[in-house]
Amino acid sequence: MVTRAETVTKQLRAAILDGGYAPGARLNEMALAEAMAVSRTPIRAALSVLFAEGLLDYEPNCGYVVRRISLDDAAHIYTVRASLEGLAARLAAEIGLGDSERARFQATLDEMEHLVSGQAWEAEQQERWGALNIAFHGMICAATQNNYLAASIQRTRTLPVLTERGLKTFAAERAVVWWDRAAYRRSQDDHLDIGDAILTRQGTRAEAVMREHIERSGRLINQKLAIRSEALLALP
Amino acid sequence: MVTRAETVTKQLRAAILDGGYAPGARLNEMALAEAMAVSRTPIRAALSVLFAEGLLDYEPNCGYVVRRISLDDAAHIYTVRASLEGLAARLAAEIGLGDSERARFQATLDEMEHLVSGQAWEAEQQERWGALNIAFHGMICAATQNNYLAASIQRTRTLPVLTERGLKTFAAERAVVWWDRAAYRRSQDDHLDIGDAILTRQGTRAEAVMREHIERSGRLINQKLAIRSEALLALP
DNA sequence: CCTCTTGAAGTTGTGTACAAAACGGGCATG
DNA sequence: CATGCCCGTTTTGTACACAACTTCAAGAGG
Numbered sequence: 001m002v003t004r005a006e007t008v009t010k011q012l013r014a015a016i017l018d019g020g021y022a023p024g025a026r027l028n029e030m031a032l033a034e035a036m037a038v039s040r041t042p043i044r045a046a047l048s049v050l051f052a053e054g055l056l057d058y059e060p061n062c063g064y065v066v067r068r069i070s071l072d073d074a075a076h077i078y079t080v081r082a083s084l085e086g087l088a089a090r091l092a093a094e095i096g097l098g099d100s101e102r103a104r105f106q107a108t109l110d111e112m113e114h115l116v117s118g119q120a121w122e123a124e125q126q127e128r129w130g131a132l133n134i135a136f137h138g139m140i141c142a143a144t145q146n147n148y149l150a151a152s153i154q155r156t157r158t159l160p161v162l163t164e165r166g167l168k169t170f171a172a173e174r175a176v177v178w179w180d181r182a183a184y185r186r187s188q189d190d191h192l193d194i195g196d197a198i199l200t201r202q203g204t205r206a207e208a209v210m211r212e213h214i215e216r217s218g219r220l221i222n223q224k225l226a227i228r229s230e231a232l233l234a235l236p
Numbered sequence: 237m238v239t240r241a242e243t244v245t246k247q248l249r250a251a252i253l254d255g256g257y258a259p260g261a262r263l264n265e266m267a268l269a270e271a272m273a274v275s276r277t278p279i280r281a282a283l284s285v286l287f288a289e290g291l292l293d294y295e296p297n298c299g300y301v302v303r304r305i306s307l308d309d310a311a312h313i314y315t316v317r318a319s320l321e322g323l324a325a326r327l328a329a330e331i332g333l334g335d336s337e338r339a340r341f342q343a344t345l346d347e348m349e350h351l352v353s354g355q356a357w358e359a360e361q362q363e364r365w366g367a368l369n370i371a372f373h374g375m376i377c378a379a380t381q382n383n384y385l386a387a388s389i390q391r392t393r394t395l396p397v398l399t400e401r402g403l404k405t406f407a408a409e410r411a412v413v414w415w416d417r418a419a420y421r422r423s424q425d426d427h428l429d430i431g432d433a434i435l436t437r438q439g440t441r442a443e444a445v446m447r448e449h450i451e452r453s454g455r456l457i458n459q460k461l462a463i464r465s466e467a468l469l470a471l472p
Numbered sequence: 473c474c475t476c477t478t479g480a481a482g483t484t485g486t487g488t489a490c491a492a493a494a495c496g497g498g499c500a501t502g
Numbered sequence: 503c504a505t506g507c508c509c510g511t512t513t514t515g516t517a518c519a520c521a522a523c524t525t526c527a528a529g530a531g532g
Contacts, residue, residue: 003296039487052288060239076384083323146312275517297523
């Protein structure tokens with residue numbers, strides 16, 4: 001990470017995913033340049049990258065705006081993600097894990113289980129569980145030994161208002177409990193099933209459970225977004 | 237299409253997919269700027285877009301090179317594509333086609349069948365069949381009413397040396413027959429099965445046949461690429 | 473003979489000035 | 503009063519100059 005263009009790209013991406021720029025907001029090149037203390041050149045490079053990543057919309061001679069994800073879009077993305085993560089789970093089960101991967105995989109599952117079944121369930125535990133969750137899915141991606149698949153899945157996870165990070169930030173800001181504890185418990189049960197299926201090389205089962213697992217999160221998040229957008233519509 | 241950056245992007249993309257720039261070739265900004273009679277600014281914008289699309293590799297301070305797709309990469313991409321197109325076929329079957337879509341769908345299938353079972357099978361027929369093939373898959377994507385899925389599938393098809401267009405160009409240049417006629421016949425049989433499954437709303441069957449259909453093309457193309465790369469390795 | 477340094481050429485990154493296009497407000501006109 | 507045109511302002515698109523970095527080769531030193 002040496003060039004300013006890359007620095008700016010990273011900062012902007014993080015800001016958008018964190019909700020620093022609301023969906024629909026115009027991104028003024030001059031304003032961004034001043035805010036980040038660089039010229040417009042690296043700003044423009046960053047914007048074109050984020051546009052290609054799907055985080056921004058662009059109209060020639062009109063500029064960039066933060067992409068607004070509709071409820072339908074979110075559902076569509078989760079449909080694709082469920083299919084891809086299902087595929088990854090099946091491949092991981094069929095290929096199998098190496099000894100060290102296996103150990104780390106099991107350890108991650110164990111720690112998540114410990115957290116979710118423990119007495120304390122505050123922000124700290126939830127955050128840790130979220131990080132482990134990402135690591136869990138990441139390990140499955142890595143086990144497929146298919147970089148294109150891993151990248152495709154990653155893309156489905158880095159969209160405004162839909163990443164774990166974005167959701168968490170929103171939850172923290174508004175003091176909204178996105179999931180109740182039962183949902184986490186249910187999610188963890190899925191993880192245990194998926195882990196078991198992968199470790200015992202049951203590809204079809206791993207795929208089916210993973211698919212359902214992702215589709216359930218999709219439905220949950222869609223419900224939450226629907227409530228949120230109703231609330232936003234009711235404001236003015 | 238008004239800005240020079242967009243014009244240049246389109247031209248460059250087409251040139252790369254047509255094989256005008258070989259995989260691994262360095263893209264010199266100054267040279268491109270002179271060749272296209274613009275300054276480096278729109279060239280750089282175009283390069284960053286094509287990098288984000290996955291057509292180019294990029295290293296800061298080193299520049300862009302046309303991405304070199306290994307045989308493994310190609311296999312990985314086809315694995316993902318098979319899964320996604322399978323999903324699309326299933327969704328299309330479950331959702332169903334409208335009357336006019338249904339008619340166009342059937343007409344496309346009929347014309348392909350007419351071509352492949354006809355007496356003449358020259359470049360003209362093969363080209364037409366290829367175009368109808370793209371249209372056929374496109375109609376299935378459209379029927380899912382899921383733009384994200386359609387875009388994801390599109391991405392798997394626009395990679396250097398792997399698009400229909402790239403292959404065709406290569407075949408035309410080298411007078412290599414990529415597929416023998418039996419392979420086209422087999423492919424057409426798949427299409428008939430997929431079409432039937434979709435029109436009769438058999439989602440699971442549509443998914444399974446489509447998956448196998450794509451995976452078969454993947455295997456065929458991988459074989460051809462393997463032969464090609466052996467030939468290239470034997471040259472110097 | 474090999475390795476490391478050094479410098480020059482060439483390529484990419486960044487800043488900036490200017491051109492062109494879109495946006496917005498005010499005025500004239502129906 | 504509504505509507506449409508015109509012009510100034512703002513914002514984006516492009517060109518170009520310069521700075522920073524990489525690369526490669528030649529030469530000194532081991």
